[in-house]
Amino acid sequence: MNRPRRRQATALGAGALLAATLAFAAPASAATASASAPTASASATPLVVNARWGGHCTYDRVVVDLQGYVPAVTVTPVAHLVYDGSGKPVPLAGRYFLEIRLHPAAGHDEAGHNVYLGPKLLRTYLPKLKGIALTGDYEGYVTFGAAFDTQPAYTSSTLHSPERFVLDIAHPNVC
Known part of the structure; x- marks a missing residue:
């Protein structure tokens, strides 16, 4: 060759x-x-777009609405509520508090624009829940605080279509 x-x-x-x-x-x-x-839509950081609450006969409910998927959520009893980053106290009256932390999650889009439309600080007059506050949206964590006058007994769940995290706080029947 x-x-x-x-x-x-x-x-x-x-x-x-x-x-x-x-x-x-x-x-x-x-x-x-x-x-x-995960799929492309599931791999993007889920966005926390709202938090709402409601009173029912035997429980009060907190719902966190998300776009994307429901990330890992921890609910922790804490001695007092503080804002993430600053450490300043959250001005919600109560004797008992729960910290609700979602990760990974964000209340803003990639351009830094706020997508969270819910309350930043709200006093409620439900049988158990006395207030809720957005306490942090920082480095992949979104944190809420909930205030109570008496020790809360609670359960949590995840609901889909639309995606949301649910926290139910039991109380005696008021109906």
Whole structure:
């Protein structure tokens, strides 16, 4: 075989080998990505867009509305409520408090525009819930505080379509 043909054959062989390698690698990586990664819409940080409340015969309810998915949520009894970052006290009257923390989550979009439309600080006059406040939206955490006059007994759940986190606080029947 002469030199030009040898170079051409070598180039064709290398190209075929590269194409075969890419053909085998693409399906494997695609399968791995689809099996282990969330969908594009689920991988974006969920946005906290509202918080609302309601009184029922045997419980008060706090609902946090989200766009995207419901992230991990922790509900923790705390001695007092403070604003994230500043540490300043939240001006809600009560003797017992719950901190509701969502992560990952944001109350603002990627451009920094506020998407949270709910109350920042609200006093309520429900049988158990006495107030709610947005206490933080910082570095992937959105935090709320809830105030009570008496020790709260609560349960939490996640609801879908639309996405929301629900906190139910039990009280004696008032109906």
